[in-house]
Amino acid sequence: MSHAVVSHDEWLAARREFLKAEKRLTHLRDEVAAQRAALPWLRVDKPYVFDTLEGPRTLAELFDGRSQLIIQHFMFAPGWAQGCPSCSFMADHTDGMNLHLANHDVTMLAVSRAPLADIERYRQRMGWSFRWVSSHGNSFNRDFRVTFTPEEVASGHIDYNFGEWDETGEEWPGVSAFLKDENGAVFRTYSTFGRGVEVMMGTYAMLDIAPKGRNEAEGMEWLRRHDQYVKA
Structure with missing residues (x-):
């Protein structure tokens, strides 16, 4: 690996110059966060019911007594032997975050279309503690544009990430946020897709x-489920 090697003073000067760019990014991130917080909300009136280890639960009940909910749209469809590797990479970060999110009035969990028994089998294999529920019996994934019909996939483009997407596939990742008010009404406040899901990837x-940075030749092809790195 070839790279410039300089004196201490030159290194310090370069680092100080780069700090200006980092500060611009920090300020821009703050501005974007403020714009995100100011977005309008969408009331969720559809009576979604999810399969959970505690029995059927509505979307409002998934808040688990808190006023805010974050859902990872985890790619795991009926008939799949295991969950998506990149979604699994995202989920590897969840348990550590949940310790802090719960104390900030936020519940975070995952939703997939796979039957609950398949979800639980894979969750146990991965050693995760976070709640993971099934939308197998409802239209939640379709409504949130993370699951697509064979006809949509065959068309060569899908309505994903708030626009036409030329890559196609049955399942896609996302993260959505919700608020429940004092009257029990649930609102969708934010969703992010595509590279927006990197918000969950602290490793990145x-x-x-x-x-060497991310050091990726072809997307995320380097990635393995955490119990497969040795085998790889």
Whole structure:
């Protein structure tokens, strides 16, 4: 690996100059966060019911006594032997975050279309503790544009990430946020798709400051489920 090697003073000067760009990014991130918080809300009136380990639960009941809910739209369809590797990479970060989110009035969990028994089998294999529920019996995934019909896939484009998407597939990732008011009404406040789901990938933030960065030749082809790295 070839890279410039300089004196201490030159290194410090370069680092100070780059700090200006980092500060611009920090300020822009704050501005975008403020715009996100100011977005209008969408009331969710559809009576979604999910299969959970505690029995059937409505969307409002998934809040688990808190006023805010974040859902990972986890790619795991009926008939799949295991969950998507990139969604699994995302989910590897959830348990650590949940310790803090719960104390900030936020419940976070995953939703997939796979039957609950398949979800639970895979969750146990991965050693995760977070709640993961099934939307197998409802239209939640379709309504949130993370599941697509064979006809949509065959058409060569799908309505994903708030626009026409030329890559196609049955399942796609996403993250959605909700608020429940004092009267029990539920509102969709935000959803993000595509590279927006990197909000869950703290590992990427650390790789970005490592000397070789993400070091990806072809997308996320380097990625393995965490119990497959040794085998790989």
